[in-house]
Amino acid sequence: xRLLPVMRPSLxxxxxxxxxxxTLILGSCVPGNTKPTPAEIAAADSAAALATQGRFDQAxxxxxxxxxxxxxHADRYRLLAAEAWREEGKIETAAPIxxxxxxxxxxxxxxxxxxxxxxxxxxxxxxAATALQLTTQPxxxxxxxxxxxxxxxxxxxxxxxxxxWGAARTRVQMDDRLQGMDRAENRKQILAQLTxxxxxxxxxxxxxxxxxxxxxxxxxxxxTQLGVTVAQAPPSLQQPVGTLVPGTGAEVRExxxxxxxxxxxxxxxxxxxxxxNAIREGFFAAYAEDARxxxxxxxxRIYDTHGSNDGAVKAYQQATxxxxxxxxxxxxxxxxxxxxxxxxxPVPVLALxxxxxxxxxxxxxxxxxxxxxxxxxxxxDHMIERGLHQAYVVISGDDFAQRAASAFKAELIARGGEVSxxxxxxxxxxxxxxxxxxxxxxxxxxxxxxxxxGNPADAGAPAGNAGIFISMRPNQARLLLPQLQIARVALxxxxxxxVYAGSDxxxxxxxxxxxxxxxxxxxxxxxxxLPRHDDVANxxxxxxxxxxxxxxxxxxxxxxxxxxxxLRSHPGSYLPGASGQLTADQFGRISRVLIWAKFQNGLARxxxxxxxxxxxxxxxxxxxxxxxxxxxxxxxxxxx
Numbered sequence: 001x002r003l004l005p006v007m008r009p010s011l012x013x014x015x016x017x018x019x020x021x022x023t024l025i026l027g028s029c030v031p032g033n034t035k036p037t038p039a040e041i042a043a044a045d046s047a048a049a050l051a052t053q054g055r056f057d058q059a060x061x062x063x064x065x066x067x068x069x070x071x072x073h074a075d076r077y078r079l080l081a082a083e084a085w086r087e088e089g090k091i092e093t094a095a096p097i098x099x100x101x102x103x104x105x106x107x108x109x110x111x112x113x114x115x116x117x118x119x120x121x122x123x124x125x126x127x128a129a130t131a132l133q134l135t136t137q138p139x140x141x142x143x144x145x146x147x148x149x150x151x152x153x154x155x156x157x158x159x160x161x162x163x164x165w166g167a168a169r170t171r172v173q174m175d176d177r178l179q180g181m182d183r184a185e186n187r188k189q190i191l192a193q194l195t196x197x198x199x200x201x202x203x204x205x206x207x208x209x210x211x212x213x214x215x216x217x218x219x220x221x222x223x224t225q226l227g228v229t230v231a232q233a234p235p236s237l238q239q240p241v242g243t244l245v246p247g248t249g250a251e252v253r254e255x256x257x258x259x260x261x262x263x264x265x266x267x268x269x270x271x272x273x274x275x276x277n278a279i280r281e282g283f284f285a286a287y288a289e290d291a292r293x294x295x296x297x298x299x300x301r302i303y304d305t306h307g308s309n310d311g312a313v314k315a316y317q318q319a320t321x322x323x324x325x326x327x328x329x330x331x332x333x334x335x336x337x338x339x340x341x342x343x344x345x346p347v348p349v350l351a352l353x354x355x356x357x358x359x360x361x362x363x364x365x366x367x368x369x370x371x372x373x374x375x376x377x378x379x380x381d382h383m384i385e386r387g388l389h390q391a392y393v394v395i396s397g398d399d400f401a402q403r404a405a406s407a408f409k410a411e412l413i414a415r416g417g418e419v420s421x422x423x424x425x426x427x428x429x430x431x432x433x434x435x436x437x438x439x440x441x442x443x444x445x446x447x448x449x450x451x452x453x454g455n456p457a458d459a460g461a462p463a464g465n466a467g468i469f470i471s472m473r474p475n476q477a478r479l480l481l482p483q484l485q486i487a488r489v490a491l492x493x494x495x496x497x498x499v500y501a502g503s504d505x506x507x508x509x510x511x512x513x514x515x516x517x518x519x520x521x522x523x524x525x526x527x528x529x530l531p532r533h534d535d536v537a538n539x540x541x542x543x544x545x546x547x548x549x550x551x552x553x554x555x556x557x558x559x560x561x562x563x564x565x566x567l568r569s570h571p572g573s574y575l576p577g578a579s580g581q582l583t584a585d586q587f588g589r590i591s592r593v594l595i596w597a598k599f600q601n602g603l604a605r606x607x608x609x610x611x612x613x614x615x616x617x618x619x620x621x622x623x624x625x626x627x628x629x630x631x632x633x634x635x636x637x638x639x640x
Contacts (some may be wrong), residue, residue: 040070047080056088063461064097075105082117088196091121109143119153128160133386145364148177159193165205168193172214181344184363191360194222206230217586222387223356229406231414232377233256233265234590238572241563255566255573262561263319265329266352267307276331278547279542282554282578283328289531290558298326298561305330309338320347326564328352328557331441340365346405348563352557354589366564368590370553370579372471375518376404378594379469380411382518383494388467389417392439392491394480396425396472404471404496425472430479436487442466444490471496478511492516497594502545506602513602518594522552522578524606530578531553560590 036044047062063081066111078101082094098117106114119134126193134152142150151174158167171190178186194202202223209216211233220230242253264283266276280302290297301322303315312335319327328350330336337355338346340362349365361367391412395401409419421439425432468484468491470477477499486494495517501509502523521527525534535550537543543551556577560567567573567584575582580592596607 007051036070036073040066040073043069044077051080051084051087055073057086057090060094062457067249071397075101076110079106079110079114079117082517083113086117086120091117091124095121109146112140112142112146112150115140115151116153119157123153123156123160126160132157132161135311143252148174151177153381155189164193164196168218169215180363185361186294187360187363190218191222191225194218195225197222199223199226199228202226203228214499221360221587229373229410230236230375231411232407232591232628234378234381235411235574235581235585235593236572237574237581237583239570239574241566241575250625255570256562257565258296258324258562259298261322261324262300262321262330263316263324263325263327263347264300264302265305265312265315265319265327265332266302267311268304270307272307272331274547278542278550279331279554279557281542282551282556283558284554285531285536285540285543285551286555286558286578293509303329305335307332307335309334311335312339312487313342316342316345316347316349320459326561328561336367348564350557350560352553366560366584366588368553368557368582370549370592372400372404372496372498373407374406374592375594376409376469376471377411378518379404379494379496380408380415382516382596383412383467383469384415384417386467387490388465389415390466391417391419392466392468393419393421393422394425394435394439394468394470394472396476397427398472400498401471405469408469408471410537420466424482425476432480432483433487436483436489441468441484441487441489441491466491468488468493469495471498473498474501474509474512477515481511481515494570497549500597500604502548508602509599509604510602512599514599516596516598516607517604518596519604520549520579521606522555523548524595524597524604526606527576527578529576549579555579 002616043062043066047059047066050056050059050062060081060576063077063084065078067081070077078097082091082097082101085091085094085097094117098114098121101114103111103114115134115137116310119131122131122134131153135150135157151170155167155170155174158164158170168190171186171193175183202219206216206219206223209219210618223230237409241255243255244253264280266280267273268276286302287297289299301319301324303319305312305315312330312332315330316327316339324347326348331352333353333356336351336353337357337359339349340355340359345362345365347364349362351361351365351367351369354367354371380391382454383389387414391408393405393408405422409422412419412439421441423435423439425435443601468489470480470493472480472495477495481493493515495515497517497519499512499515499517500519500523522530522533525532533543533548537548540551556575556579559577560575560582563575564584567575567582567590568586568588571586574581574593577592580594583591583593585591597604598607
């Protein structure tokens with residue numbers, strides 16, 4: 001492929017087209033022209049052979065010689081000569097030859113190829129208007145094999161004329177036709193064009209689009225790149241992966257494609273060692289569980305990233321050299337960003353986090369992480385579904401809480417709600433009276449008959465259609481909720497998973513009665529087909545308390561391995577996982593749909609029982625392989 005000065009990505013090589021065009025000349029009698037003689041056929045064959053050998057300059061000269069000898073096909077030969085020079089990187093040399101061609105003398109695809117060459121030359125001469133006119137002719141039928149060149153040149157012309165939205169839309173049309181580095185470069189160009197528009201314009205366009213519009217996800221991605229928190233549409237859960245394929249036996253599952261060799265990239269020591277241990281044990285617990293099924297399993301080799309960006313890149317390179325067909329990891333956001341910044345990723349990746357620079361995943365990479373933004377957005381959806389459109393937000397100063405709150409606000413507003421007040425709890429101290437007063441929360445309309453029982457949810461009748469969203473650790477929530485009760489605030493309270501320590505503590509959590517929160521279904525045995533949480537926790541310390549979510553995350557990392565390609569290519573498919581129902585978007589990002597639980601009598605219990613699925617994937621049952629692992633605080637669910 002050869003690059004034009006302004007071209008991203010490169011236009012495809014024309015060698016096969018040159019040979020095909022020459023063959024068509026020789027194999028048919030074109031109306032108005034003479035049938036080629038044996039001598040002409042031999043000379044054209046020789047010119048085509050030169051082109052296929054990459055001797056484009058000589059091929060061009062041979063075609064020009066044919067044009068001078070055979071008037072009946074002269075313009076076609078001139079076109080082939082011009083295309084050969086274009087392949088040689090000498091499109092300027094072709095300019096006077098193109099000027100001699102009469103478009104009316106060209107038949108079929110030749111006329112389109114002529115227009116594309118003229119458009120390419122016009123762009124070289126900074127004549128974007130001519131290039132745009134040549135690539136947007138509504139009455140010209142463009143064959144499939146030339147569609148990509150047409151879109152590429154049109155996108156360049158649109159960008160050069162200042163139509164950044166049009167250029168982005170044209171490149172989105174190209175996206176499915178590309179692979180590898182070409183697709184990655186094209187995606188960068190889509191975002192480069194969209195981010196040249198102002199935020200207000202992008203928001204206005206996004207608001208006017210229907211959910212199925214292909215530009216909507218790209219517009220939201222551009223807004224995210226510009227630092228805007230956008231609403232997250234709830235993933236569509238239509239068909240679970242792993243459905244039995246009729247007539248092929250119970251061991252054959254739809255979408256199941258297991259690689260032979262998998263590499264797991266995790267830090268073995270340092271600040272992330274405890275989180276890494278929980279994930280690793282969850283990963284191999286799910287791996288061991290698969291031993292009792294007839295589904296094939298990959299061999300797995302662990303590589304130490306040493307918790308550094310360079311270490312992650314070196315571990316990936318070593319895994320690739322050792323024959324890995326899929327790499328799972330690395331773990332931290334910085335490591336993922338460093339890996340995605342590599343020029344090429346020859347082996348597909350399932351990264352266990354999202355990069356810290358908002359970049360898109362590489363073409364063959366997927367991202368999977370326990371994002372607080374997911375919990376914030378789903379809390380907003382949950383409140384709207386409950387008929388609560390007004391929210392008061394109270395959060396800690398932690399990064400996870402700030403991110404969850406931003407996503408909550410964006411989603412609530414997108415769903416027609418409003419945030420009436422926001423407050424951040426002080427990092428120290430046990431009195432939040434001033435914070436509560438600053439929110440001007442509506443008081444209960446009736447006395448609190450059960451206030452002495454310590455149930456904040458029963459502090460009185462709720463006021464209107466409002467609720468409170470909180471994101472904080474259990475120790476702060478256990479202080480906040482009784483103080484809300486004392487202030488006679490009876491609004492329902494919704495929280496992120498951080499409010500739950502991961503195990504029952506009825507004495508301490510009695511102050512949280514009535515609070516609803518989203519969390520991983522495996523902690524409550526709410527997902528059929530998975531080993532029971534308590535059974536695993538009794539064997540493996542890493543599956544207990546705050547590290548249980550990371551353990552579930554590790555289980556899902558393994559269970560995703562055979563279904564990654566299927567999830568990305570089949571919108572609406574999902575994996576019933578331990579950390580949630582898992583889906584993949586067009587960018588390869590794995591999203592989680594969580595369950596909702598509620599504190600009742602000091603115990604956290606799921607709302608609505610267990611999740612039901614039509615069919616279960618191959619993985620299910622019990623686990624093995626105990627190993628000592630430390631407890632990981634809830635904040636480790638968002639690894640940095």
